[in-house]
Amino acid sequence: MSATQIIFWFLSALALVSALMVLLSKNPVHSVLWLISVFFAISGHYILLNAQFLAIVNLIVYAGAIMVLFLFVIMLMNLNKDMEPQKNMWMKLAGAISGGCLLMILVSLVRQATEIGGKVAEMKTGNIGLIGNLGKVLFNEYVVPFEISSVLFLSAMVGAIVIGKKD
Amino acid sequence: MPIQYYIILSLALFCIGIVGVLVRRNVIIVFMCVELMLNAVNLLLVAFSKMHHGIAVVNDKATTVGTDAQLFVFFIMVVAAAEVSVGLAIIVMMYRNTHSVDVNFLNRLKN
Amino acid sequence: MNKIVYLVPLFPLIGFLINGLGRKSLSKSLIGIIGSATVLASFIVSLVLFFDVKAHGASIVDYFNFINVDSLKVSFAFQIDALSSLFLLIITGVGFLIHVYSTAYMIDEEPQHYGRYFAYLNLFIFSMLLLVMGANYVIMFIGWEGVGLCSYLLIGFWFKNDNFNYAAKKAFVMNRIGDLGFLLALFWLIQKLGTANYADVFAHASSLSSFDVTAITILLFVGAMGKSAQIPLYTWLPDAMAGPTPVSALIHAATMVTAGIYMIARSNVLYSMSEVTMNLVAIIGLATALFSATIALKQNDIKKVLAYSTVSQLGYMFLGLGVGAYTGAVFHVMTHAFFKALLFLAAGSVIHAMHHEQDIRKMGGLKKHLPITHITFLLGCIAISGIPPFSGFFSKDEILAAAFAKNPIYWGLGVAGAAMTAFYMFRLYATTFLGTFRGTHDQEHHLHESPAAMTIPLIILALLSVIGGFVGVPEILGGHHELRSFLSPVITTEVEHHIEHSTEYLLMGISVAVAAIAIIFAINKFSKKPELAEATGFGKVLSNKWYVDELYDTVFVRTTLAKGKFLKNIIEKNIIDGAVNGVGKLVNYSSRQLRLIQSGLVSGYILFMVLAIIVVVLIWVNDGYIYKFFSTLF
Numbered sequence: 012m013s014a015t016q017i018i019f020w021f022l023s024a025l026a027l028v029s030a031l032m033v034l035l036s037k038n039p040v041h042s043v044l045w046l047i048s049v050f051f052a053i054s055g056h057y058i059l060l061n062a063q064f065l066a067i068v069n070l071i072v073y074a075g076a077i078m079v080l081f082l083f084v085i086m087l088m089n090l091n092k093d094m095e096p097q098k099n100m101w102m103k104l105a106g107a108i109s110g111g112c113l114l115m116i117l118v119s120l121v122r123q124a125t126e127i128g129g130k131v132a133e134m135k136t137g138n139i140g141l142i143g144n145l146g147k148v149l150f151n152e153y154v155v156p157f158e159i160s161s162v163l164f165l166s167a168m169v170g171a172i173v174i175g176k177k178d
Numbered sequence: 179m180p181i182q183y184y185i186i187l188s189l190a191l192f193c194i195g196i197v198g199v200l201v202r203r204n205v206i207i208v209f210m211c212v213e214l215m216l217n218a219v220n221l222l223l224v225a226f227s228k229m230h231h232g233i234a235v236v237n238d239k240a241t242t243v244g245t246d247a248q249l250f251v252f253f254i255m256v257v258a259a260a261e262v263s264v265g266l267a268i269i270v271m272m273y274r275n276t277h278s279v280d281v282n283f284l285n286r287l288k289n
Numbered sequence: 290m291n292k293i294v295y296l297v298p299l300f301p302l303i304g305f306l307i308n309g310l311g312r313k314s315l316s317k318s319l320i321g322i323i324g325s326a327t328v329l330a331s332f333i334v335s336l337v338l339f340f341d342v343k344a345h346g347a348s349i350v351d352y353f354n355f356i357n358v359d360s361l362k363v364s365f366a367f368q369i370d371a372l373s374s375l376f377l378l379i380i381t382g383v384g385f386l387i388h389v390y391s392t393a394y395m396i397d398e399e400p401q402h403y404g405r406y407f408a409y410l411n412l413f414i415f416s417m418l419l420l421v422m423g424a425n426y427v428i429m430f431i432g433w434e435g436v437g438l439c440s441y442l443l444i445g446f447w448f449k450n451d452n453f454n455y456a457a458k459k460a461f462v463m464n465r466i467g468d469l470g471f472l473l474a475l476f477w478l479i480q481k482l483g484t485a486n487y488a489d490v491f492a493h494a495s496s497l498s499s500f501d502v503t504a505i506t507i508l509l510f511v512g513a514m515g516k517s518a519q520i521p522l523y524t525w526l527p528d529a530m531a532g533p534t535p536v537s538a539l540i541h542a543a544t545m546v547t548a549g550i551y552m553i554a555r556s557n558v559l560y561s562m563s564e565v566t567m568n569l570v571a572i573i574g575l576a577t578a579l580f581s582a583t584i585a586l587k588q589n590d591i592k593k594v595l596a597y598s599t600v601s602q603l604g605y606m607f608l609g610l611g612v613g614a615y616t617g618a619v620f621h622v623m624t625h626a627f628f629k630a631l632l633f634l635a636a637g638s639v640i641h642a643m644h645h646e647q648d649i650r651k652m653g654g655l656k657k658h659l660p661i662t663h664i665t666f667l668l669g670c671i672a673i674s675g676i677p678p679f680s681g682f683f684s685k686d687e688i689l690a691a692a693f694a695k696n697p698i699y700w701g702l703g704v705a706g707a708a709m710t711a712f713y714m715f716r717l718y719a720t721t722f723l724g725t726f727r728g729t730h731d732q733e734h735h736l737h738e739s740p741a742a743m744t745i746p747l748i749i750l751a752l753l754s755v756i757g758g759f760v761g762v763p764e765i766l767g768g769h770h771e772l773r774s775f776l777s778p779v780i781t782t783e784v785e786h787h788i789e790h791s792t793e794y795l796l797m798g799i800s801v802a803v804a805a806i807a808i809i810f811a812i813n814k815f816s817k818k819p820e821l822a823e824a825t826g827f828g829k830v831l832s833n834k835w836y837v838d839e840l841y842d843t844v845f846v847r848t849t850l851a852k853g854k855f856l857k858n859i860i861e862k863n864i865i866d867g868a869v870n871g872v873g874k875l876v877n878y879s880s881r882q883l884r885l886i887q888s889g890l891v892s893g894y895i896l897f898m899v900l901a902i903i904v905v906v907l908i909w910v911n912d913g914y915i916y917k918f919f920s921t922l923f
Contacts, residue, residue: 019179023187030191030214034198039206046210049191053221060228065251069220072255077213077262084266085206088273106200106892109899114193116906121185130181132225133232139244140224148245149252160256167260171267177274196899200892208892285889 015134018059026052039085043078050074060132062140184225191218205269205279209262216258220251294350294367296334297377298418300327304411312404320400321392324407328388328414332381339374347371347778349424349488356427363485368424372619372779376421376551379626383543384414386746390634391535393742394641406446410539413439417544421551425485426475429552433471433516436545437464443540444532456528463525467515474508477501491558499563506559506566510573513549519607520577523600524838530592534637537592542599542629547622550606554615554780561613561782571611571695575702578604580835582709586716587832590647591636594717598673599629601710605688608703613784614691616773620761621684623772627757628672628681631750635666638739638747639721643732649717654726658736661744663722665751670718672754674711674804677797680758686797687763693796694786704800711804715811723816765793 029048036042050073057066121127138144149157191214198211227247234243269279276283304327308320315323342348347370356363369377388410395406416435423429441464445457479485481501482493494502513519518526529541540546553560553570560566578601585597602625609618640647642659656663672679675686685707693700726733738744762768773783788796830836886893 016179019183023183026187027190027194030194033210033214034194034202034207039204042207042210046214049214050217053217056221057224060224062224062228062248065220065224065248068252068255069217072259073213073217077259080262080266081206081210084270087270088279090204090206090279102892103201105896106197109896109903110193110197110200112903113196113899114189116903117189117193118186120906121182121189127181127185130229131232132179132181132184132228133235134179134228137228137231137235137244139227139231139242140248144242145245145248145252148242149249153249156253160253163257163260167263171263174264174267174271196895200896200899203892281892282890284891 015059018055019134022052022055022059025049026056039090040082043081043085046081047074047078050078057140059134060140061135061137064140064142064145181225181229185222188218188222188225191215191221203280203282205272205281205284208281209265209269213258213262216254220254223247223251223254291348291350293334293337294369294422295352297331297338297381298415298422300331300334301411301414301418303327305408305415308404308411309408312401312408315400315404317396317400317403320404320407321388324411325385325388325392327411328381328385331414331418332378332385335374335377335381338369339378342369342371342374343775351424360483361479363425363427365428366424366486367422367428368487369422370779371776372551372555373421375619375623375776376547377418379623380414380417380421380544383626383630383750384410384417384539386749387535387539387543387630387634390538390637390743390746391533393740394535394637395533402446406443406533409439409442409446410536413443413540413545417548420548424487426478426487426490427485429555430471430475433512433548433552434468436540436548437461437468437516440464440529440540440545443536444529446532446536450531453531456525456531460525460529463522464515467512467522470508470511470515472512474505474512477505477508481505487555494558494562497562502559503563503565506556506563507569509552509556509559510549510566510570513552513607514573515549516552517546517549517603517607518577518600519549519573519603520580523577523581524834524841526600527593527596527834530590530596534592534633534640537596538630538633538637541596542633543626546599546603547606547626550603550610550618550622553607553610554619557615557780557782560610561784567611567613569611570607571692571699574604574607574609574611575692575699575706576604577601578608578706579702579709580604582706582713583831584834585713586709587828588713589650589832591639591649591652591717591721592633592647594649594713595629595632595636598632598710598714601706602629602673605685605703605706608692608699609688612688612691612695612699613782614688614786615780615783616761616770616776617684617687617691619776619780620772621688623760624672624680624684624754624757627750628669628679628754631665631669631747631754632673634743634747634750635662635669638662638743639666641739641743642736643728644735646728646732649720651728651732652721652726653724653728654722655736656722659722659738661738661747665744665747666722667718668751669754670714673714674808675707675800676804676808677801678758680754680756682801683758683761683763686800687761689800690763690788690793690796691784691786693792694788695784700796704803707800708803708807711807712811715808716815719812719815723812724818765790 026049029045029052032045033042033049036045050069054066054069054074057063057069195211195215195218198214199208202208202211224247227244230247231241231244234241272284273279304323307323308315312320347368349366349368351364351366353365354362355365388407391406391410395403398406413436416432416439418432420429420432420436423432441457441461444460445454447453475485478490481497482490484490484493497505515522526541526546530537532541560570581597581600581604585594585601588594588597602621606618606621606625609615609621638659639652639655639662642655642662643652646652668679672681675682677683689700689703689707692703726736759768761770761772763770777783833839886897
């Protein structure tokens with residue numbers, strides 16, 4: 012088992028356990044922290060896939076900005092105590108079972124799919140994920156969507172202020 | 179690594195997100211689970227982009243196949259950031275009006 | 290001649306339209322003139338046709354295709370031959386006299402009801418003319434239904450009285466039962482022969498199996514039972530006396546009730562082919578004749594006596610038909626039309642004078658107050674009793690002679706019926722006109738002879754009742770029986786009976802003697818001390834009409850009501866309501882349960898989304914084997 016494989020399994024296990032802990036922990040602050048852990052694991056996967064740019068962006072945007080925003084909101088509302096009303100037991104069971112069924116079926120689909128048999132995602136090699144290569148494409152072919160996304164941000168900011176404003 | 183592993187990992191994360199949405203009542207946790215699902219999809223997109231690049235690079239050393247997918251992930255993150263800002267603003271608004279973050283208070287769809 | 294045939298029914302139709310539409314604006318005298326004049330015009334045309342038939346024979350006038358479906362073609366055609374022209378004369382002639390009489394009798398009605406009355410009468414004449422003129426059974430059926438409708442309308446003419454409406458309904462329902470038989474026979478005939486034309490039917494009658502013939506003739510006879518008031522459908526006729534008296538005279542004595550006789554006489558070819566039906570007709574006719582005669586013995590309503598007498602006389606006619614004496618039956622229709630119309634109109638005159646009092650126990654001694662009515666009524670009574678040389682004698686004797694030739698028992702019972710007829714008619718006469726007046730002083734003060742418009746028809750009808758029989762004087766009495774030779778082209782299957790002349794003289798003598806004894810007995814018994822008390826014992830049974838109405842009530846009406854009640858209370862409430870309410874409750878319940886799904890909670894919707902994804906994947910993607918399973922299922 013090569014080092015790459017070891018890292019892959021470790022990161023996968025970390026992601027899954029952290030994701031489970033997100034929905035199992037009672038304190039929302041803990042959930043946020045576990046989610047940050049998931050994002051770190053996914054960023055590790057990106058690095059493993061030689062997509063450094065996305066790995067960094069993922070850390071900065073998600074783990075950095077978004078989750079901090081979540082933390083701010085939680086603390087703003089003083090929700091760090093366990094105060095969530097418990098759901099109906101049957102509803103929980105139904106949710107877990109249906110989610111499990113969906114997973115089972117989709118996995119079985121994947122196992123049946125012959126088109127992806129023997130296909131491999133290249134690790135450590137390939138340079139498309141490097142900042143230079145992505146930047147060239149982004150500012151040539153995708154420059155218009157890039158600029159439009161800045162407008163999207165602007166409108167999101169305006170929207171957030173309008174909604175969050177006290178009356 | 180075989181692509182199936184990535185697919186199954188993504189599916190597992192996605193389904194955990196779904197179960198979270200179904201099971202939890204705290205609207206912030208639900209929102210976080212949605213983010214988790216988005217990330218699962220992002221991971222899958224990146225894995226596929228690397229798979230296609232790996233197939234194409236055998237014939238052409240200088241191929242740029244797969245770049246688009248990674249940029250797509252980039253844009254998803256952009257949209258997700260915008261979405262989170264608006265979504266959290268809505269949650270704050272809701273908390274201010276109902277003094278609760280229970281999604282079951284938001285049952286106006288019934289009427 | 291063919292060019293004027295359509296005028297016969299057209300005139301009354303025009304009269305109906307004018308009177309019916311203008312009943313609110315026309316004056317009473319104008320309405321009366323229009324109503325009578327149209328029938329008179331019809332009568333004149335009929336007279337022309339009659340002499341034409343006598344000179345040149347029958348003819349069929351085809352107007353247009355009435356029904357044209359596949360191979361079935363029914364044309365709107367009139368057939369003018371000996372039988373129909375004779376009936377035309379009776380209908381329009383007697384009808385005209387009754388119209389004239391009505392102008393005076395109904396004068397107290399309000400103008401619009403007066404107009405309605407004449408419109409109905411004209412419509413009736415029109416329908417009756419259609420009935421006898423039609424050249425096929427379909428046209429006959431149109432008239433057949435038309436007269437039934439007019440009968441209903443006229444019985445219920447005074448529609449503000451509930452009892453009269455019930456009587457009208459009863460008549461209609463009873464007639465409908467008979468009409469169903471007629472209709473079935475018609476369908477059967479068309480099914481077997483593909484035509485309803487008299488000429489074609491009679492030409493091809495021999496191709497019918499004996500079962501078909503028997504079934505068709507019995508079903509037709511059921512129709513005749515309803516229309517001509519025979520057992521068991523006769524009960525409507527006495528109740529039909531609820532209508533105005535001229536209506537009783539026209540419809541329920543002279544014309545409509547003879548439709549059954551006309552129909553059987555017309556279909557004599559078919560009837561002669563079925564011995565079973567002939568016997569049935571004879572037995573039913575005889576039974577009706579006797580049965581209703583016994584009821585008439587104890588009735589105290591002047592019109593009821595006449596009504597049961599009508600039923601009884603119709604029974605004689607059917608007896609005649611049943612023993613094959615078609616001519617005799619038609620002859621009796623004619624003479625009966627004269628004297629029964631006369632009797633009814635005279636009774637109407639009495640009722641008019643008595644201010645609508647119909648109970649004979651409150652009359653008596655009217656002889657000196659109503660001289661013309663008295664004389665004409667007496668003549669009518671003698672005619673119906675069968676005293677020579679009045680008209681009733683010849684026609685009744687012809688039937689009785691034919692009955693004797695067929696079976697002496699028929700004759701014996703027939704004579705017994707004739708004796709009863711004479712008895713109750715003279716009981717009626719003696720109670721009404723002889724003795725002393727028993728009504729109130731006020732009524733006596735107002736007693737008066739009717740106006741000329743009423744007495745002149747009485748006189749004419751009395752004259753006809755006296756001499757009407759001479760068209761059919763049998764050979765044995767030195768006559769030629771002109772009616773028989775006249776009708777012979779139509780009635781081709783008359784049963785010839787051969788009785789010794791001495792026997793025939795004897796039969797006549799016996800029936801006349803019996804009738805005369807009954808008359809003398811009745812006059813003696815009732816002129817001095819009429820029976821005023823309520824009947825007791827067997828008489829009570831008779832005065833209650835053998836409790837037939839009660840029997841029908843119990844057997845048919847009550848059971849139907851009980852069935853209806855059962856259906857209403859058990860089936861309707863439990864099963865039908867249960868099913869309907871059950872569906873409602875099921876929908877209600879399931880929607881209540883389904884409502885829970887629409888909780889408004891986002892997680893609930895997502896749950897269903899997830900489940901839907903699972904199902905879709907299972908069905909469409911997962912190698913499609915569930916889809917295949919379902920596709921083999923359907």
